[in-house]
Amino acid sequence: MKLLEYQGKELFAEYGIPIPSASLAYSKDEALKDSTKFEFPVVLKSQLTVGGRGKAGAIIKCSNSSDLGLAFDVLSKKEVKGELPRGILIEEVVDKKSEIYLSIFLNRSRRCYSLIASAEGGVDIESVTNKVIFDIPLGGLLREQAQEAAAKLGLQDVSFEAFVDFAMRISTLVKEKEIELAEVNPIAILKDGSLIALDSKIIVDDNAMFRHPELRKYEHVSEIERQAGKSGFSLVELYGDIAIIGNGAGLVMSTVDMVTDRGGRAGCFLDFGGGATTQTIYEALKVISKIQQIRAILVNLFGGIVRTNLVAQAILDAYKNNLVNVPVYARITGAESEKAKAMLVGSKAKLYDTVEEAIEQVVRQVA
Known part of the structure; x- marks a missing residue:
């Protein structure tokens, strides 16, 4: 869950991190x-x-x-x-002397948290070559590490101690609220040497939300996402133009990643689960039809519990009733897949043997 800036700053204030x-x-x-x-x-x-x-x-x-x-x-x-x-x-408006950057994030590849700091704030951190990067123990940032980072940033006197305190408080926030990313870009250094957070970027671990009911107030569910929940499937609105549908959250998430890697932009994530029927799939397409920016639909379906011919029938019904007007690109395999493919021949749905082929064509279509 991504928090808005003001929401992140509310958490900063709760942990004694200075904000404007x-x-x-x-x-x-x-x-x-x-x-x-x-x-x-x-x-x-x-x-x-x-x-x-x-x-x-x-x-x-x-x-x-x-x-x-x-x-x-x-x-x-x-x-x-x-x-x-x-x-x-x-x-x-804060009268600042200079800016720096700080983030603590869950480093999945190293299975730990890591810290990045830079003496250049307010810029894309990817473009900065002079960065301080190190891993953090599971128990949280050590004061010695925060002091080392402050020294490498060239901070002195008041700013040195202010940074150490700032970083330790960010680390405590990350640990106690189970945050995946806490980024402050920039942190302003004021003329008296004190620090203040001019921005916030906070991502909360969704899997930990049940332990943090106090964060529920920050959840934002759109009307379309609410309708999807009532219909029995999971949908997350995104900001691209390709709707991605599948059965199983892992399958859909990996498809989103593949589309992104090919230069496409996902407009929504929809998982209709393992117990879908023609009616529930039709309802899923009905919800997607209400997302205005969608220009194409990508279906990546592996039929195990779900009979793929039910998916094919829902797609045909959606076209027949003018519910869907955008092209559908589908990779369908598994139970009844040959029957499903035969049903969709001659329709507006385009079928592919591999998901890679389907993604290549759908990204090309919306480019």
């Missing part, structure tokens, strides 16, 4: 009223789960209330990677 004064607004009138709490200039920041807000123009500095009103109108309608903001954060 801010207020969340959902309307222009609310924003203008809340702005009276601050001295101008202020900065307006779209609350999105996707990255790249700054480059996309979704962060605007405002010098007065007139600027603020105009900026709010722009940001409230501005999409970034297909996502509209879920509120606009009004935040005080």
